[in-house]
Amino acid sequence: MVAECRPNNRDVGALLVIGAVATARSFFSGSATVFAAVALLAAHTACSAPRLPHPPYVKHPTSALEEVPYPAPPPLVENVPELPAKGALWVDGEWRYSAGQWRWNRGSWVAPVAGIAFSPPVEVRSQDGTLYFAPGTWRNDLGEAVDDPEPLARARSQGSNTVMNASGEREAVGRTRGQPGGRQDSPGRGTRP
Secondary structure: OOOOOOOOEOOHHHHHHHHHHHHHHHHOOOOHHHHHHHHHHHHHHHHOOEOOOOOOEOOOOHHHOEEOOOOOOOOOOOEOOOOOOOOOEEEOOEEEEEOOEEEEEOOEEEOOOOOEEEEOOEEEEOOOOOEEEEOOEEEEOOOOEOOOOOEEEEOEOOOOOOEEOOOOOEEOOOOOOOOHHHOOOOOOOOOOO
């Protein structure tokens, strides 16, 4: 029996199915019916979570890369709000490097805009080991950076007020005006300090 996740479902699902099938085969070796039921349940569970719709992606030009002293921290877990409008696109949260610190920029739903695409954040090392980073940036058909679409809804994260210093330690930050409960929000996508 081969379980297959459709292309619009999570890639991780296929790995979960393989693991579940292998476990079920060894545990239920004497019962083909139980084995088949466990394998079908694993396939359904692993393949049923759809991906979030995302904007079209384009590569960054090499000129977008800036040297950074150390890699970004692991991404924060975000609670994605409900789809605010039909056709909205999800842009994941990301770390942005500014003034010697990594600041978290929350993910958001945006309305699609004709003629622009998104270059996701990227970290690369040169042959001599120098680390370079380019933040997520919206680009027009010519590859030029453009203003970010207005967010329709933003993710929520307990760590959204997180700022990392050059030593990789968390730093306390103050409130941002207009944020409920005094939650910090870093500069919007496309803003440069």
